[in-house]
Amino acid sequence: MKNRAEGDEGGELTRSAARAAATGTVYLVGGGPGDPGLLTERGAELLSSAEVVLHDELIHPALLSRVRPDAIVMSVGKRGSDRASKQAKQEAIEAELVRLGREGKSVVRLKGGDPYLFGRGSEEAEALARAGIPFEVVPGVCSPLGATAYAGFSLTHRDLASSVTLVSGTMRSGVGYDWSELASVKGTICVLMGMHNLEEVAAGLLGPARRAPETPAAVIQWGTRAEQRVVTGSLAEIAAIARAEGLGSPGIVLVGAVAARREALRWFDTRPLFGRHVAVLRPKGQAQSVAKLLRQRGAEPFVWPAIEIAPPPDPAAVSALARELGAWDVVAFTSENGVERLFSALAAEGLDARAFGRAKVAAIGTGTAAALLSRGIRADIVPTSDFRGEGLARAILEDAEIENRLSKKEIVRVVIPRALVAREVLPETLRAAGCEVRVVPVYETRKAGPSLVAELVTRLSERSIDVVLLSATSTVEGLVGALGARAGELLAGVTVASIGEITTESARARGIEVAVTAETSTMEGLVAAVERYFVQKQ
Template sequence: MPDPPGPRVGRVYLVGAGPGDPGLLTLRGKEILERAEVVVYDRLASPRLLEFVAPGAERIYVGKKAGRHVVPQDRINAIIVEKAREGKTVVRLKGGDPFIFGRGGEEAQELRRAGIPYEIVPGVTSAIAVPAYAGIPLTHRAHTASVAFVTGHRESGKDDEATIDWKGLSTGVGTLVFLMGMSNLPNIVRRLVENGRPPETPVAVIRWGTTPRHRSVDGTLADIVDRVREAELGPPAVIVVGEVAGLRSELDWFEGRPLLGRRVLVTRTREQASELVVRLEMRGALCVECPTIAVGPPADPAPLDRAVTELAAYDWVVFSSTNAVRFFFARLWDRGLDARHLGRARLAAVGEGTAQALEALRLRVDLVPDDFRAEGLLEAFGREGVAGRRILVPRAEKGRELLPEGLRRLGAEVTVAPTYRTYAPELPEGMVEALEADPVDVVTFTSSSTVKHFFKLFPEAQRRRILTRARVACIGPVTAKTAEKIGLRVDILPEKSTIVDLVHAIEDYFAGVRAADRDFLARRQAGAR
């Protein structure tokens, strides 16, 4: 739609947020979110999508729950018009697709009447995505070639009931997908059977599809209401009626993920949490990001500056963390220097993650111990021989003395350069209440600092409530020792101190829990017989 003549106004983008999995947002949707000055968003739009929004952008929540609107539709229309008239770029972020039962058409009409330029950015509708995640193909050559999407919230007796052709739906369409129909499920079933759909027709009901809270119930028109009631399944859910619904048990691929439904509290810094979060979410976990540690430059940069200017005099530079790599080279570049000033210095790294951070800068790492701890590096240097060598150790302001002292015992001349500092950040608004209301299954700690700052941020009473059922997972023995010293019982500890191994250890732990549950149920059933 072209810009209207007259005074400049903003532009409104009606953006489909997809069905819940943030990975299903379109590239165009992400691009628009990054440029937004105002975001007006719904309950069903993933909160993770707001991470794409610039920090200074205005965020306006207008979410809806069944039977209760936080902000009525006419007010939503007024908000997007008002913000656009202020000359701002406005994103109306809507769950699913704006034009599939999303009232996007009404909002576009309101914008047209107000003379506001707008653009529609389609989204992946839950009507398609949720069945796909449940393993249900909406069309199949052996079963059906027709699909209908139906709004399910209309109740019997309403004036608009006649707008649904129940006879045509019941006998003329192979697959029926009902959205927003959970409260009306008994009426939907009754109408279909009364109008000729066989009672033995397969039905699947999928709640919170595409997200870690995904759950589904199978049945037929004859028994699905009872099955849903027994499973205590509520909205939001998608109802699929038709022969293809019977393929779910054969084609399901999502519900078998090993950590599906597990809530994991990730305590890493926001900058470092992404790999851990992505790997956990790939296994079905619901990650709650609560950084208990923030990282910044050292309070006194003078020692680091001296080390940077004297780089050519060192035989080795030893990095024990990715933060050390990040802040060391940032300071190097700030001083107008680059990697050439490393001169003859060789590089050592404690752990694969630190080595990868160096390799990302196109720097070859000369020494990485098999044991990803300072102890392993000392053992490797003992074999290498460092007597008389000058070694620079860029590290945190408050770090373990084990490495520099151990190198000195091996005869090296060691310089420690405080490169960064860690501190406890402020908790995100509403985080404590959210964790107390819905406790997590696992808390991950990836450094001693994350453990210490977790205790600083959460008073004892809050910690007890948050950790009611949580298992504690530590990335390595040093972190685990800190946790145990403070009073935590460490349940999960990988053999190697890497993010990949930590995720595998969490997965293995809960695989054992599931196996124990199955064995218990089998013994109980055997006893009953």
């Protein structure tokens, strides 16, 4: 077992603190075009440290998972066609930013795309400047760059376009854009906020802007997200094509020779999981990494905690374990929850990773090992492939030191911090081999509450879930408990995927048909198995 390596950790923490949102300051942060993975590092730092977050309506909900738990979060969306109403809302937003700044709050104004590109960020900055409120602007990936790249378009091309012109299809006064300004402009044209008057946009480009009817064009809706939709055609036909396909806001219009190169440059919407809505049955605190993996593959995750993690039945026993960790030969973790709960107990006792002392640390799989590593512990024992209780027991007993001690009939003391209810194969196998084993429940799992159950049933009823990921036997029980007698009906047509054979057996025993079982029992292995499944179906 190794503690965190020495180094400039104190300096790094100091630098991180200096980068946190400062009191009395307003930050105009670009949230990017949709994909939460496109948020800048600076934007993430500020979101996680600000006291107040005011966000646009179109911000991806996953961005708000970065917000600190005690922050005040307010939606200040102002979509719609009523210009007077939208202007009033904008003035109210600016007044609120000034008020919060004067109260000494650290505030993030989270805006779609980039704050200064057709986003009224400059108006908000001017209001703050007039009021004497310090502000900072954090640029974001704008939709003309992000959406076109994800949709398979290069805005410039050495052979086709050496310039790009960005146009707002909606003017402040409501008067249409003067398209004659583009009559002498060559290259690519991107029109933002023009979906509601798409026909007028096309007519303006064909008329005063002097673009030929056969000019290649495209419309991109919900660019960079799993909902992304793209249509292409000639400029003369693009409005009719987009309307026929039901495309609307938010969207951008792309006009120019580069719009004809999509098939060669597509990458995002050709992925096997693109556009699929995947239910991740994990506690929210553990779902972010797999949600990120799914989004990287073009899917949209729906995190549904089939189980809730509750405090242990005997907190005193957990506190006692935290104080005596160093007295054990092996501390064996069977889940990330066990790691989190035991380290919480260590913190409550004023202890840290040093409390493990001479004990070897064992982890049931790579996910649990990663959870330990993030807390300063490098696991000594991790199974190479079988990430189950059987595999962990085998890895512990095959450790050279432990094997040698057991061969000499020496006592090897193993403690297992785990859930109150779990499979007994690990402690039973170790006891049978001569180990002295103690199981300490450090948490308890409970079924999802009524509101969560209702949300899942609604989504399944509406057929808005394509895949369900089962991460453990406990999630199977939570799913069956939530759906009850309707499980078969609601899961019909849904691809159910399991993290391993034991979870698959548990699901099938409860009448759930499993289409995919991961060969490697990790969430990464499960996502990879689902991806292979859909590749084979193509």
